[in-house]
Amino acid sequence: MPRQQVSDLAAVALRRHGVEIIFAQSLPSALVLACEARGIRQIAYRQENMGGAMADGYARRSGRIPVVCAQNGPAATLLVPPLAEALKASVPLVALVQDVERPHVDRNAFQEFDHPSLFASCSKWCRRLPAGDRVEDYLDAAFVAAGSGRPGPAVLLLPADLLKEEVEAFSRRTSCYGTWPLDPVQPAPRSLAAAVAALQEAKTPVILAGGGAAVGEAAEALRQFQALHRIPVFTTNMGKGAVVETHPLSAGVLGSLTGPKALGRHSRGLLRKADLVLLVGTRTNQNGTDSWRLFAESSRFIHIDIDPQEIGRNYEALRLVGDTRSVLEALSTALAAAGGLAQEGRAERAATEIAAAWTAFEADRAALAQSSAQPIRPERVMRALQARLPEQATLVADASYSSMWLVGQLRATHHGQRFLTPRGLAGLGWGLPLAIGAQIAAPEAKTLVLIGDGGFAHSWAELETLVRCRIPLAILLLNNGVLGYQKDAEIAKFGRYTTACHFAPVDHAAIAMGCGCRALRVHDPALLDAALSEAMEADEPVLVEILSDPDAHPPLSLFDGTLDPA
Numbered sequence: 001m002p003r004q005q006v007s008d009l010a011a012v013a014l015r016r017h018g019v020e021i022i023f024a025q026s027l028p029s030a031l032v033l034a035c036e037a038r039g040i041r042q043i044a045y046r047q048e049n050m051g052g053a054m055a056d057g058y059a060r061r062s063g064r065i066p067v068v069c070a071q072n073g074p075a076a077t078l079l080v081p082p083l084a085e086a087l088k089a090s091v092p093l094v095a096l097v098q099d100v101e102r103p104h105v106d107r108n109a110f111q112e113f114d115h116p117s118l119f120a121s122c123s124k125w126c127r128r129l130p131a132g133d134r135v136e137d138y139l140d141a142a143f144v145a146a147g148s149g150r151p152g153p154a155v156l157l158l159p160a161d162l163l164k165e166e167v168e169a170f171s172r173r174t175s176c177y178g179t180w181p182l183d184p185v186q187p188a189p190r191s192l193a194a195a196v197a198a199l200q201e202a203k204t205p206v207i208l209a210g211g212g213a214a215v216g217e218a219a220e221a222l223r224q225f226q227a228l229h230r231i232p233v234f235t236t237n238m239g240k241g242a243v244v245e246t247h248p249l250s251a252g253v254l255g256s257l258t259g260p261k262a263l264g265r266h267s268r269g270l271l272r273k274a275d276l277v278l279l280v281g282t283r284t285n286q287n288g289t290d291s292w293r294l295f296a297e298s299s300r301f302i303h304i305d306i307d308p309q310e311i312g313r314n315y316e317a318l319r320l321v322g323d324t325r326s327v328l329e330a331l332s333t334a335l336a337a338a339g340g341l342a343q344e345g346r347a348e349r350a351a352t353e354i355a356a357a358w359t360a361f362e363a364d365r366a367a368l369a370q371s372s373a374q375p376i377r378p379e380r381v382m383r384a385l386q387a388r389l390p391e392q393a394t395l396v397a398d399a400s401y402s403s404m405w406l407v408g409q410l411r412a413t414h415h416g417q418r419f420l421t422p423r424g425l426a427g428l429g430w431g432l433p434l435a436i437g438a439q440i441a442a443p444e445a446k447t448l449v450l451i452g453d454g455g456f457a458h459s460w461a462e463l464e465t466l467v468r469c470r471i472p473l474a475i476l477l478l479n480n481g482v483l484g485y486q487k488d489a490e491i492a493k494f495g496r497y498t499t500a501c502h503f504a505p506v507d508h509a510a511i512a513m514g515c516g517c518r519a520l521r522v523h524d525p526a527l528l529d530a531a532l533s534e535a536m537e538a539d540e541p542v543l544v545e546i547l548s549d550p551d552a553h554p555p556l557s558l559f560d561g562t563l564d565p566a
Contacts, residue, residue, distance in 0.1 A: 002168070002169045003166040003167060003168055003169060004166060004167065004168075004169035005030070005034070005163070005164060005165070005166055006132040006135050006162055006163050006164070006165050006166075006167060007028075007030035007031045007033070007034040007163040007164065008034045008037075008169075009132075009135050009136060009167070009169065009171075010031055010034065010096075010135050010136075010139060010158075010163070011031065011034035011035045011037070011038045011040065012038065013135065013136045013139045013140070013173070014035060014040060014067060014139070015038055015039075015040065016173070016174070016175075016176055017065070017139075017140075017143050017176050017177055017178035018064060018176055018178035018179070019035075019040055019066075019067055019178060020039075020040060020041065021040070021041050021042075021043055021058065021066065021067075021440060022035055022040055022041070022042055022043070022066075022067045022068070022069055023042075023043050023045055023051040023052075023054045023055045023058075023066065023067070023068040023069070023437070024042050024043070024044065024045075024051070024068070024069035024070075025044050025045055025046075025048070025051065025069075025070075025071075025075075026042075026044070027069065027070065027071040027075070027098050028069060028071070028096065028097075028098035028158055028160060028163055030160070030163040030164050031069065031096065031158065031163055032069065043436075043440065043465070043469055044465065044468075044469075045433070045462065045465055046461040046462055046464060046465055047078060047461060047462075048068075048070045048075050048076075048078035048079050049078045049079070049081050049082055049429070049433075049458075050082075050429075050432075050433040050459055050461075050462050050465075051068050051069075051070070051079075051082075051433070052068050052078075052079050052081070052082025052083055052085075052086070052093070052095070052433075053082045053085070053422070053429075053430040053433035053434050053437070054068070054433045054434070054436045054437035054440075055067070055068040055082070055086075055093045055437060056082055056085060056086050056089075056091050056093060056422075056430075056433075056434060056437060057396065057420060057433065057434035057435060057436065057437030057438040057441070058437035058438065058440055058441040059086075059091050059092055059093055059180075059437075059441075060091055060215065060418075060420050060434075060437075060438065061394055061418060061420065061437070061438040061441035061442050062441035062442065063179055063180065063215070063216040064178055064179055064180075064441070065092045065093060065094060065143055065146050065147050065177070065178050065179065065180055066093050066094070066437070067093070067094045067095075067096060068082075068093060068094075068095050068096070069095070069096045069097070069098075070095065070096075070097050070098070071097075071098050071111070072097065072098050072099050072100055072111050072112065072113060072115065072160075073110075073111025073112065073113050074111065076097050076113060076115055076118060076119075077113070077118060079095055079097070079119075080118065080119070080122050081425075081427060082430070082433075083095065083119065083122040083123055083153040083155070084121070084122040084424075084425055085422055085424040085425045085427060085430065086152060086153045086424065087122055087123065087124070087152045087153055087424070088424030088425050089211060089238065089422070089423065089424030089425075090150050090151050090152060090211065090212065090306075090307075090424075091151060091152070091153075091424070092146035092147045092151035092152060092153070092154075092180045093146060093153050093154075094139075094142045094143060094146050094153075094154050094155075094156065095119075095123070095153060095154070095155045095156070096156055096158055097115060097119075097155060097156070097157050097158065098157075098158055098159075098160050098163075099115060099128060099157040099158060099159045099160065100112045100159065100160065101159060101160050101161035102159045102161055102162065103161070115128075115155075115157050116128070116157070119155045122153065123152065123153045123154060123155045124145050124146065124150075124152040124153060124154055125141070125142065125145035125146075125154040125155065126154070126155040126156075126157070127141070127142075127155075127156060127157065128156075128157040128159070129156060129157065129158050129159065129162060131162075132162055132165045132166075132167040133167045133168065136171050136173050137173075138156055139156065140173060140175065140177060141154075142154040142155075142156045143177035143178060143182075144177050144182065146180070147177060147178075147179070147180035147181065147182035148181070148182040148183050149183075149306060149307070150306050150307035150310075151180050151181065151306075181306065181323040181325075183323075184322075184323055184325070184326040185306065185321065185322035185323050185326060185327075186322050186326045186327060186330045187319070187320045187321055187322050187327060187330070191318070191319060191320055191321075192320070192330055192331055192334045193334065194318055195302050195318055195320055195331055195334075196331070196334050196335050196338050198276060198300065198302060198318055199229075199276065199278070199302070199335060199341060200335075200338065200339075200341060200342065201276075202275050202276035202300075202341075203275055203346070204273050204274050204275050204276070204346070204350075205231050205274060205275070205276040205277070205278060205341070206231060206232045206233070206234060206251075206270065206271055206274040206276075206277055206278070206350075207222075207225075207226070207231050207232065207233045207234065207277075207278045207279075207280055208233075208234050208235070208236065208239075208254075208271070208277055208278070208279050208280070208282060208288075209222055209233055209234070209235045209236070209239040209242045209243070209280040209281060209282065210235070210236045210238055210239045210279075210280065210281045210282025210283065210288060211236070211238030211239055211281060211282070211423070212280065212281020212282065212304075212305065212306065212324045213235070213239050213242040213280045213281040213282075213324050214235075214238065214239050214240065214241050214242040214281075214418075214419070215324075216325075217325045218242075218281065218323070218324035218325040218328070219241070219242045219243070219415075220325075220415075221324065221325040221328040221329050221332075222242050222243055222280060222324070222328055223242075223243055223244070223415065224328075224332065225328050225331070225332050226243055226247065226249060226250075227247075228332060228336065228340075229332065229335060229340060229341055230249060230341070230343070230346075230347035231249065231278070231341070231347075232249045232250075232251050232270060232347075232350045232351075232354060233247075233249060233250050233251065234251045234252070234253070234254045234267070234271060235252070235253050235254070236253065236254070236255050236282055236285075236287070236288035236423075237253060237255055237287060237288065237403060237404075237407045237421055237423050238282075238288070238421060238423045239253075239280075239281070239282065240253055240406075240407045240412065240419040240421070241395075241412045241417055241418050241419040243412070244412055244413065244414065244415055245411045245412040245413070246411065246412075246413050248351040248354065248355065249347060249350060249351055249354065250354070251263075251267045251270060251271075251354045251357065252264075252267060252357075252358070252411070253407045253408060254267065254268060254271065254290070254294060255287050255288050255289070255290055255294075256287055256290045256291070256556050256557045256558065257404065257407070257408045257554065257555060257556065257557075258290060258555070258556075258557045258560070259554075259555030259556050259557055259558075259559055259560040259564055260364070260555055260560065260564045261361075261364040261365050261368070261555045262361070262364075262408060262554075262555035263357060263358065263361040263408070264555075265360075265361075265364075265555070266356070266357035266358075266360045266361055267353075267354065267357040268294065269353075270350060270353050270354065270357075271294055271295065272294070272295070272296050273296070274295070274296070274299055275298065275299060275300065276299065276300050276301070276302065277295060277299050277300070277301050277302075277315075278301075278302045278304070279301055279302065279303040279304065279305075279315070279317065280304045280324060280328070281304060281305060281306075281324045282305075283310055283313070284303075284310070284313060284314040284315060287423065287426075289314070290557050291557075292314060293557075295315070300318075301315045301316065301317035301318065302317055302318045302320060303315070303317035303318070303319060303320065304320045304322070304324060304327045304328065304331075305320075305321065306321070306322060306323050306324070308321050365379055365409075368380065369382070369383040370383070371525070372525055372526070373525075373549065374523060374524065374525070374547070375480065375523075375547045375548050375549045375550065376522070376523075376524075376525045376528070376546055376547060376548050376549065377525075377548070377549050377552055378401075378405050378409070378478060378548055378549070378552050379409060379552075380525050380528065381405075381476070381478065381525075381528060381546055381548070382405060382406075382409035382410055383409075384525075384528040384529055384532055385410065385448070385476070385532055386409075386410055386411065387529075388529075388532050388533060388536050389410070389413065389417065390445070390446050390536070391413075391414040391416050391417070392414070392416040392417070392444065392445040392446075393416070393417050393418075393445055393446050393447070393448065394417075394418045394419075394420065394435070394438045394439070394442060394445050394446070394447040394448070395410065395417065395418070395419050395420070395447075395448055395450070396419075396420045396421070396431055396434050396435035396438055396447060396448070396449040396450070397419075397420075397421045397431055397449065397450045397451070398422070398428060398429065398430065398431025398432070398449070398450070398451040398452060398455035398456075399421070399422050399423075399426040399427055399428050399429075399430060399431070399455065400426070400428060400452065400454070400455065400484070400485045401452060401478075401484045401485050401553065401554055402431060402450045402451050402452050402455065402478070403421040403422075403423065403426070404554035404556065405450060405478075405554055406419065406421065406450050407419065407421065408554055408555070409554075416445070418438075418442075418445075420434055420435075420438055422434060428454060428455040428458055429455050429456075429457075429458025429459045430455075430459075431449050431450070431451040431455055431459070432449055432451060432455075432456065432459040432460075432462055432475065433459060433462060434449070435447050435448075435449035435473055435475075436462065436465065436466065436471055436473060439471050439472070439473050440471060446472075446474065446536060447473055447474070448473075448474040448475075448476060448535070448536065449473065449474070449475055449476065450476045450478070451475065451476070451477055451478070452477070452478050452479075452480070452484065453477065453478070453479040453480065453481065453503065453506065453508065454482075454483045454484070454486075454503070456477055456508060457506075460508070460511055460512075463511070463512055463515040463517050463541070463543070464515045464516075466515075466517060466541040467515055467516040467517050467541060470540065471541060472538060472539050472540050472541060473541045473542075474535040474536055474538070474541075474542055474544070475512075475535075475541070475542065475543040475544065476532075476535070476544050476546065477508055477543060477544065477545045477546065478546055478548040479506070479508060479545050479546065479547055479548060480547075480548045480549060480550040480552070481502065481503050481505065481550055482501055482502050482503065482550045483500065483501045483502075483503075484550070484552075484553060485553075486498075486500070486501050487501035487502075488553050488559065488563055489558060491562070491563065492558055492559055492562035492563055507521070507545075508543065508545045509521040509543060509545045512543040512545075517540075517541050517542070517543055518538065518540060518541065518542045518543070519542070519543040519544075519545065520534065520535070520542070520543070520544045520545065521545045521547070522544060522545065522546045522547065523547050528546070531544045532544065
């Protein structure tokens with residue numbers, strides 16, 4: 001029987017699972033060398049926090065389970081933040097982490113750490129490879145853990161000496177577990193029948209769709225459900241793009257975007273009047289429900305989710321456990337077989353109300369969206385960007401205000417557009433690496449990322465990664481010299497803010513050019529159109545730095561009556 005290094009067997013197994021890219025920084029070296037020898041491309045990040053977020057963006061955009069690698073010790077600790085985001089946002093990824101050599105365990109070896117304890121709170125599954133001849137078994141188990149049930153991160157610890165060990169090269173494994181959701185799940189027929197009965201009894205049903213509805217085939221299933229059964233659809237921040245927002249029954253993003261000049265200011269009444277809310281792939285979290293204040297107390301709920309524990313967490317609901325696509329398709333078939341929903345002008349009345357909300361929203365923001373003021377208003381930037389969105393585009397935002405500008409000011413106009421925001425934990429700095437992963441996952445679709453100067457400071461080292469790897473990302477940087485949300489939230493809550501909120505002036509375009517990245521600096525809103533066109537059409541990375549208004553803030557409910565007086 002021929003013998004082969006464990007690292008080689010691991011690389012073969014990764015190829016079997018469809019892995020074409022790994023996000024790594026050389027380590028574990030034996031594994032990365034074996035992967036590159038088999039045609040698996042290494043995207044070498046500059047820091048593990050960013051590498052994990054790249055893998056996250058790759059998963060969200062591709063529907064494939066990505067691999068991120070890291071060294072033991074300090075490198076492994078830097079994987080915790082992106083794994084925590086992926087866990088909360090239900091994004092699958094496999095982390096392959098080098099561990100110290102087996103004879104050195106518990107001897108205070110260099111960079112030795114208790115990795116199982118480290119990853120216990122931020123992964124679904126964490127194991128240490130016990131023997132070289134089990135490497136395929138454990139890699140398969142990692143992919144199954146990541147992509148089955150509620151998706152999330154799985155961690156496999158690889159002792160450095162074990163990867164170089166030679167074992168008999170023999171395997172019976174042929175399965176590919178590299179896509180997600182791995183196991184389509186449908187609820188029991190009686191649960192579907194109960195949901196059909198509840199929908200047919202309802203007078204004013206609506207749908208609130210979360211991140212679980214915006215992924216791959218789930219989004220298409222929701223669009224078909226909306227078209228066939230003519231139910232209004234709201235989305236959470238993470239659900240943005242699940243349906244086309246030019247559809248007459250698409251009411252846009254709601255959540256906490258209900259302040260003055262927000263679409264939600266005009267659309268939330270439709271949700272308050274709903275006697276039945278179909279929750280689709282949402283955690284009913286604080287941001288997605290405006291601190292659990294969006295629904296009327298009399299509303300009833302049906303909840304579709306792959307995670308049984310999420311159903312009923314905040315709202316007692318009729319339970320439909322399963323992956324979004326399978327459940328929506330089964331529910332749609334059952335509803336059609338039962339005669340569908342009574343119309344009697346229901347959908348037409350809702351469409352009229354939704355159209356009025358969009359019209360009022362456009363009127364409210366018109367002055368800001370057309371403003372010639374300097375520093376530049378973000379609403380003006382979003383208006384210029386809206387006019388240049390390709391039909392196939394990936395729009396990514398960093399956390400905090402960047403997410404709110406993107407989901408609240410842009411309108412999804414085509415089925416091929418995707419919107420990605422780090423809303424699981426919503427940590428600053430993940431916008432750029434999420435976009436890098438998304439652009440690599442879908443090179444045929446132009447990816448643009450919106451970030452603020454506060455978040456960009458976490459990640460600007462990855463500009464070198466963009467240039468070195470020739471990733472044609474468009475970066476739209478709003479430079480207002482301030483931690484905008486932090487300052488505004490502190491004023492709203494305490495009447496003053498801390499000294500951390502203001503920054504010294506930084507020329508981010510100069511930093512980008514120092515990394516070999518094309519960069520533009522825009523002071524005048526009249527130059528926005530040309531700068532955005534250049535960035536969107538380029539076949540190389542381009543940073544557009546926009547000097548923006550430090551007093552501008554999205555219309556959040558938190559500021560209604562505080563920063564935005566009644």
